[in-house]
Every structure is written in C-alpha cells, then in structure tokens.
Amino acid sequence: MQEQRVSLTKRDLVTTCLRILFGHRVSQSMEFFYGTGVCAGMVPVLRRLYGDRPEEYKAALHRHLAPYISEMTWGNCILGAACAMEEQRANGMESITPESINAVKTGLMGPFAGLGDTLNYFIMAPIITAIFISIAMNGSPLGAFASFIVMGITQTIGIVTFNMGYKLGRESLLDILRGGWVDRVMTGAGVLGMLMMGALSANYVSLSSNLTFTISGREFAVQGFFDQIVPGFLPLVLLICGYVYLNRPGANNGKLMLALTAVGLIGSVIGLFG
Amino acid sequence: MSLLGALGFGLYYWLGWYDTVLTFPFASPLFQGLVCGLIFGDVKLGLQCGAMIQMVYIAAVAVGANLPSDSALAGIVAIPIALTAGLTPEQALTIAVPFGILGTAMDNARRLINGMWNRKAHRDVEDLNIRALYFDAYIGPALVQLPIRVIPVTAILYFGVGNADKVLTWIPTWLSDGMAVVGGMLPAIGMLACTRMIGRKNLLPYFVIGYFAMEMSGMGILTFAVLAAMVAILHVQFVYNRSVGPSDTR
Numbered sequence: 001m002q003e004q005r006v007s008l009t010k011r012d013l014v015t016t017c018l019r020i021l022f023g024h025r026v027s028q029s030m031e032f033f034y035g036t037g038v039c040a041g042m043v044p045v046l047r048r049l050y051g052d053r054p055e056e057y058k059a060a061l062h063r064h065l066a067p068y069i070s071e072m073t074w075g076n077c078i079l080g081a082a083c084a085m086e087e088q089r090a091n092g093m094e095s096i097t098p099e100s101i102n103a104v105k106t107g108l109m110g111p112f113a114g115l116g117d118t119l120n121y122f123i124m125a126p127i128i129t130a131i132f133i134s135i136a137m138n139g140s141p142l143g144a145f146a147s148f149i150v151m152g153i154t155q156t157i158g159i160v161t162f163n164m165g166y167k168l169g170r171e172s173l174l175d176i177l178r179g180g181w182v183d184r185v186m187t188g189a190g191v192l193g194m195l196m197m198g199a200l201s202a203n204y205v206s207l208s209s210n211l212t213f214t215i216s217g218r219e220f221a222v223q224g225f226f227d228q229i230v231p232g233f234l235p236l237v238l239l240i241c242g243y244v245y246l247n248r249p250g251a252n253n254g255k256l257m258l259a260l261t262a263v264g265l266i267g268s269v270i271g272l273f274g
Numbered sequence: 275m276s277l278l279g280a281l282g283f284g285l286y287y288w289l290g291w292y293d294t295v296l297t298f299p300f301a302s303p304l305f306q307g308l309v310c311g312l313i314f315g316d317v318k319l320g321l322q323c324g325a326m327i328q329m330v331y332i333a334a335v336a337v338g339a340n341l342p343s344d345s346a347l348a349g350i351v352a353i354p355i356a357l358t359a360g361l362t363p364e365q366a367l368t369i370a371v372p373f374g375i376l377g378t379a380m381d382n383a384r385r386l387i388n389g390m391w392n393r394k395a396h397r398d399v400e401d402l403n404i405r406a407l408y409f410d411a412y413i414g415p416a417l418v419q420l421p422i423r424v425i426p427v428t429a430i431l432y433f434g435v436g437n438a439d440k441v442l443t444w445i446p447t448w449l450s451d452g453m454a455v456v457g458g459m460l461p462a463i464g465m466l467a468c469t470r471m472i473g474r475k476n477l478l479p480y481f482v483i484g485y486f487a488m489e490m491s492g493m494g495i496l497t498f499a500v501l502a503a504m505v506a507i508l509h510v511q512f513v514y515n516r517s518v519g520p521s522d523t524r
Contacts, residue, residue: 040411147299198484264456
C-alpha cells in the first residue's frame, strides 16, 4: 500500500471543525451564503494537504468558496467527509475530482438542512427555551441561560458529526440518509414537537372574554361558561384561526402580528376581551 | 440614560450580532433580561420581561437565509425602557414587537453588504493571501456592521429611556388594557410558526391533545416533556411495526 504523502493531524481537524462551527455565519450573504466562512474554516486542513503545491492549494480554496448553505451542526458531517475526500485526493487518489467533492457538498447540504433545522430549532430549542422561560418567570436567574444550553447542545452535535463524517466518508453518509432511521426520528420528533407546542400554547397564549349577557334577569358570563365546559377555549380558537390564516397564499407572520394587535386592541376597547 | 450607557447597549447589541454562534446567546431576550435586571437593579422584572419577549420569538429561527424577526433588537430596546419606567412585562412585549420587525431590515442590509466581503475573498484566494481571507471571513463584516447596529440602538435608548415616563402618562387606560390583551395573544405567533415548520399535518391532533392536557392538568413543563417523549416513542413503534435491519435497535 502506498505511503501517505500527507496526513491530516488531529489538530488540523479540530481547528477546522471549530472554525467552521463558530465562524461560518459572520460573513454570510445572500449570494454566497456560508461559502466564505467555510473556506476560511477549511484553511488548516487545506494548507496541510496542499501547502507545498500553490496551484492545487488555490484550486482547493476556490472550490470551498462556493456558495454553501446547510444546517451547520447536523450537517457538519458533510464537511468532515469533504476533509476526508480532500485528504484522499491530496494523496493521489485520482478518482476524487473537484466535481465529486462539490457534488457531495451540494447534494447533501439540502437534506441535512431539513433534518438539522427541524430537530434543533423547531423542536429541541423551543422545548428547552420554554422550560427555562418558566424558571425565569419565577424569578430565578438560572432561566436566562436557555440559549447557552441550546448552543452547547447544538455545537456538541456539530463536533460529533464532523468526526463521524470524516471517519465514515461519503458513502456511509448517503447510506444513512437513505436508511429508515431518519424517517423514524423525524416522525418521533414531530409527535414530540406537536405535543409540546400544544402544551406551551396552553401555558403562554391567553385570551379571555368580559362579555356578559342578561337572560331572564340573570347575568351570564361567557368566560365562566367557557371555563366550565371547555377550558382554554378562546386561546385555542385564536390558534386555529391563526393556523388556517397562515396556510393561505400570501400570508406571513408580520401581517398576522398586525392583525392580532388590531383585534386585541379593538376587542379590548369594546369590552369583548379583557 | 447617559449617552455612554446607551452606547454600551448599542455595542452589546452589535456583539450579540457578531454572528459567531458563541455570542448569539448573549443577545437572547432572556439573557438580556438578566443583564439589564442586574444593571438597573430589578432582576426579577428583568427576567420576566426577557421571558415574555423570548416567548414570542421562540420560533424566530434564521432558517436558511431568512430572519423572521430580530428578537435581540426587540429585547435590547424594550427591556431597558421597561425597567427604567417600571412597565409590566406585557407592556414591554408590545414595545418589543415593532422593533423586532424593524430589525429584519437591518439584517437584510448587513447581508447585502457582506456580498462585498465574499467577492473580496475570491480575489484574496487568487493571491493566496490567507490573512486577508481571514479578515474577510471573520472581521471585516463585523466592522462594517458596527454603525448599522450601534447607532440606531444608541439613539433609541438615549432618547427613549428618560421620556418613557412622559409617554406613559399620555397613554389612556383603554390603550394599556388593550396592550395587555395583545401581549397575551402575541405568543401564539411563535407557537404557530414552530408548529407549521414541523409540518406533518397528520400529527396535528397531538397539538390539541397537548393543549388540553396541559390546560387541564397544569403539570410542570418538564414532566410533560418526558410524557410527550414516551408517546412519541410509542407512536413510532406502532407506525413502523416492521424492523428495518440490524442498524435499528431499540
């Protein structure tokens, strides 16, 4: 077996992994997304592999400047695999062309974006944040550290997947994506997310009515009726209306915010809400 | 508030938006609440304001390249104002929201400008100038952001804080009552945004189950999370009742 011309040291990999994890967003733009950040992060690895061959070095840097966007913690395995591929290429494996390295990056960045964004930011982060919000509402300063915990978790995931990507390489990543477990995890996470969103809404969305009717001389408070028969009725109605609205074409959160503000103010003034 | 103090908050906001993942937690409304609470001497109110604002933005994640709302700006403006004027957390929320929307404009401007650093990076790589590449990737964009982030926040806080008292006396009762109602409704936006992003409309019944289960039981959110995880595990088992292979072990 041919002896390795150049080998990536642990330090190269750690530096690159951390640089990418923490530095990819600073220079983000609409055209190139995280490309510049990724390239700058890859420098330790690329310098080790191609430092003595300026033309190759330049070419490698250029290909990693390409527009790149994904979820950068679960998706860090892609860049780990890219490092493995670059190492093989630098050691003479002709079959690993620049095109194949780019194909791995662009091909995998989409699926991992969907996976990572959903798991981290639509499910894990809100749950942890909600727990810490409860703590903060009760006056404990510990509650303020929600985002730090979330960051700790996501960045750890980023480090683990980077190593995984480097060791497994491109083929195994594709196998993982095609395998059945991704679907199961997403479904399970979806169930968990839905349950938690419902529970959080019950805790944090509030709306009650001051409306009273007089029927045969007796005063009848609408909210009292709701509390007896269907507790939490009005907030749920609000949520359902909001959900239906957001599914219509042209809907966006900004308009919804304005609508809610208007409805809330007017409703309060006419004595409907309070 | 002194100009220096306002400038301090402006810089804090800029640091939070340096956008290394490391500094963003400092910009979360929850943490801003703690910091401002310590500075202004009312930690409990600070935390409560921070919590209320954080709630609305629980789903305001920068997915891909889109920022739906700037929770950091919302917090850094509303919390100092609320603490110095003794507002309620609900009132802080209604100040915060418009600024959250404003903040997206700032971030879009910043991303547009960053294009120039990306293009410069291409030229620096051509010259194999690695130090310049590092500058383009890590320092340049943040420096350019300085005026965009610092100046508006400094101006708003410098002029807004002292005058919040006067503004409050003008606010009629119907408006502050109305603001309280709106404050209760707004978190729904964050909840709905998250729910929609999870997708999977066939799982919506779980939302209703979770809603009423919490409404009726009032149990702690952590306990609920454990139960929800159990249900999720069971659901997956019921649905995927054929094992995939040796890699799938439970």
